[in-house]
Amino acid sequence: MAENTQERTFLEVENLCKYFVADSNFFGKPTKFLKAVDGVSFKLEKGKTLGIVGESGCGKTTMGRTLLRLYDVTKGDVWLKGKKISELKNREFDKLRPDMQMIFQDPYASLSPRLTVGEIIGEAARQHKLVTKSGFQEYVLEVMNMCGLQPHYFERYPHEFSGGQRQRICIARALALKPELVVCDEPVSALDVSIQAQIINMLIELRKSLGLTYIFISHDLSVVKHISDAVGVMYLGTMVEYGDKDAIFSNTLHPYTRALFSAVPVPNPHTKMNRIILKGDIPSPVNPPSGCKFHTRCESCMEICGRIAPKYKEVEKGHFCACHLYNTEEDVKELEAQYEEERRLAEEAKEGRAKIRFWEGIADKIKNRKSKDEPEAVKTAEEFDAEIQTSAGEAVSSVLEESSVPAVKPVETEVSKAPQKSALKSKKAEVKDVPKE
Secondary structure (H helix, E strand, O other), rough: OOHHHHHHHOEEEEEEEEEEEEEOOOOOOEEEEEEEOOOOOOOEOOOEEEEEEOOOOOHHHHHHHHHHHOOOOOOOEEEEEEHHHHHOHHHHHHHHHHHHEEEEEOOOOOOOOOHHHHHHHHHHHHHOOOOOOOOHHHHHHHHHOOOOHHHHHHOHHHHOHHHHHHHHHHHHHHHHOOOEEEEEEEOOOOOOHHHHHHHHHHHHHHHHHHEEEEEEEEHHHHHHHHOOEEEEEOOOOEEEEEHOOOOOOOHHOOOOHHHHHHHOOOOOOOOOOOOOOOOOOOOOOOOOOOOOOOOOOOOOOOHHHHHOOEEEEEOOOOOOEEEEHOOOHHHHHHHHHHHHHHHHHHHHHHHHHHHHHHHHHHHHHHHHHHOOOHHHHHHHHHHHHHHHHHHHHHHHHHHHHHOOOOOOOOOOOHHHHHHHHHHHHHHHHHHHHHHOO
């Protein structure tokens, strides 16, 4: 990638992937992966807002967390201000963490109930030494005022506030570190409509005044249209369409984007909605369909869609789409050649595995034949034991002879002891009969 492109682009993501282990074998080696994010690519300029839309489970939140390195990157590259942050070590990346912050979806679960509002907002700023001990309270009050929080909230706890106020606290906590990139993970989905408008307008004003760059994740397309400069549509971990807001909403290219936009309610009872109802269920990210992931639910499905994954390419200027409907003849030839090459490599790998299984079968047969000769092996073992016993006896006797230890006499029977006893008695009698001098 050219260096001048990295200098112009504030954030650039290329083929970002995040896989989770779904199953493993006996030895702990992974055998199945859940592909939460599978090949996402886009560019974002400084001071702009990118809206990410898609149905639940498509990987929007996982993508945002992976960008901030809350999840480790499985594959792909991420550049921030020309620096490749996807390969930085944790110590080096810690220096960039204040520049990249996140506003979480649930304001009730993301705030510690044991800390006051002032401690929640200023804790990270104090940790990164952005504020002195003497100026801590003044700095936190300034951030609170910027986010519409009253000064007397400083000593209060999160359970004393409503959902909208808690979300403002979350926004103040993120902005206290003076970030340049903020990932907003559905920040208004749990709020009332009137509160949503206040939070959205506040985020727009903060972006203009502080020069922030947003990645805004949401299900509400009307909110995305209001706040975003560019829109990315995700399906099953893949970016299927990306472009400027006007191009996406006025000239929708991908069939899934059309179906998604057709579900937006129109506030006019006299307007007839052309709702596109998708058939079938969402495929599993553990076992996605071959080819295009959307072809099982697409009304415009073709024969090539079930075999080959579409190419993510620029259909119009700044408008990208991954669909076979916009393939040229050159694209089809290139994809077919790539598909045949992948098939050839797969067949070679299959043949290699078959050869391995063949030789393993031969080895098993040899082992089985050896096991049939067990009687001879037992007989030989008995003979070998006898040889060991004899050799051990010879070794013991040789050791005794060398050490001048008298050999152990053999055990005598009672019959052999009888003549010896009579001889001893006669000798004793002779001794008694000898006259004394």
